[in-house]
Amino acid sequence: MALILHIETATSTCSVALAESGVFMDKIERTEANIHAASLTVFIDELLKRNQKSFKELKAVAVSMGPGSYTGLRIGVSTAKGLCFALDIPLIAINTLTAMANGFIKKCYSVNGNTIFCPMIDARRMEVYTAFYNKDVEFLKVTEAVIVDENSFKAILDTYIVYFFGDGAPKCDEVLGKHINARIMDDFSNSAEDLIEPAYEKFKEGAFEDIAYFEPYYLKDYVAGKKKA
Structure with a gap:
């Protein structure tokens, strides 16, 4: 075991x-x-x-x-x-993001082939870390940092029902939630x-990491904020 x-x-x-x-x-x-x-x-x-x-x-x-x-x-x-x-x-x-998609999809009662899953992690302002997955938790669009506006993901939303979830999803409701195929979920936690x-x-x-050299996948360089007075 x-x-x-x-x-x-x-x-x-x-x-x-x-x-x-x-x-x-x-x-x-x-x-x-x-x-x-x-x-x-x-x-x-x-x-x-x-x-x-x-x-x-x-x-x-x-x-x-x-x-x-x-x-x-x-x-x-x-x-x-x-x-x-x-x-x-x-x-x-x-x-x-893959773990998030796996967890969210497991909680769905039924999933049809016309559904896409988009986990979102909050970054700065209107930026999120995100990717797109199918019902089998396979990448459809690779991990990236995206600044979300009303035109984001339009081609995908025009074709598929898309579930947006994670701590970055609620802040996108105003710009993405107007689309008929967008489903903004606000009850998901990692x-x-x-x-x-x-x-x-x-x-x-046996897909293991080299412990000595492994580093987190930050996606973007760390930017330190200014200390408040």
């Missing part, structure tokens, strides 16, 4: 989940800004203890690799790499549970 720890810190949600051979066991998560540094290792320790598991029983650690918050990703990936080094176990990296299926597939394939 493969016990895998999953870590999601790409947004304001700090989430950890345990699964055994791809089967969900338990999770701990909280959505609040700037809690990752103080909460992540506490959540991991508590999750293992309440499921009567030890660190030595872990066979791999899976981490949400980005895109997303620079600070959140750095904390999540650093923690995952530290555990993998200490325990001599492999590191699995999952695209954050979760480490959504990494479980893709992570276990990578585990079985």
Whole structure:
């Protein structure tokens, strides 16, 4: 049996989940800004203890690799790499948007072939990190940073019903929500549970990262803001 720890810190949600051979066991998560540094290792320790598991029983650690918050990703990936080094176990990296699409689609009762899924992670102002997926969680449009306006994704929206979800979707409602095929969802939160299926597939394939050189997928260079007086 493969016990895998999953870590999601790409947004304001700090989430950890345990699964055994791809089967969900338990999770701990909280959505609040700037809690990752103080909460992540506490959540991991508590999750293992309440499921009567030890660190030595872990066979791999899976981490949400980005895109997303620079600070959140750095904390999540650093923690995952530290555990993998200490325990001599492999590191699995999952695209954050792919994990989001996987989680959202699993919650849908039925999906037809004319439906496209667009996870969105909030960036600055009207910018989002996004990608498009079909019902089988396959890329239709690769990950990119997009400044959203009323003409964004028009060709896709004219052809398909598109579900927009994630913490970047609500701010796009005014410009995208007017289209008859747009579905703006405001009730989705990132979760480490959504990494479980893709992570276990990578585990079985032996698709692991080089722990020494792996870095988060920031998509854009980090830009530090000015400190307030």
